Amino acid sequence: MTLHVIARLRAESGREDRLRTALEAMIEPSLAESGCLSYQPFADPNDAATMVVIEQWTGPDALDAHFATPHFRHVSAVLELVLAEPMVIDRLVAG
Template structure:
């Protein structure tokens, strides 16, 4: 399963958002069921970022949402996002 989280930092909060999301990479990759966890920024609009995650299944993702590092970043997101994050789950691979 692929998860795409799209995030937009509020004015003056881009660095804080980037730091919080970068801190998620290593502990997330260490979780059982995490196959990939990458952060990208839009080169033309650095306040816009996307996390591209790959999980073995829905249960692994559910457990991820309960980790301490996820809870910590969730608190930061409430302070730094311009708009609520968008989360897409892609479960069907084509070709």
């Protein structure tokens, strides 16, 4: 079962670049994880403060393992400093 994840993030005013940098730094280590099929951040062209990360994982266990990695723990600490509101994560599977 492939698990699709959509994470929506909104930066505080003036912290948009820091959010983008933090999410882009997650690409390589996330893709190196055995359960990661894809990981791609996207910027909203109409709202510089909003970014969306679209990910695919081999299943919920792979995503849970991702949340326990040092790079995810690091980005979580950065996000606490730059987000205007809590991140929203949707987990989807083909129905």
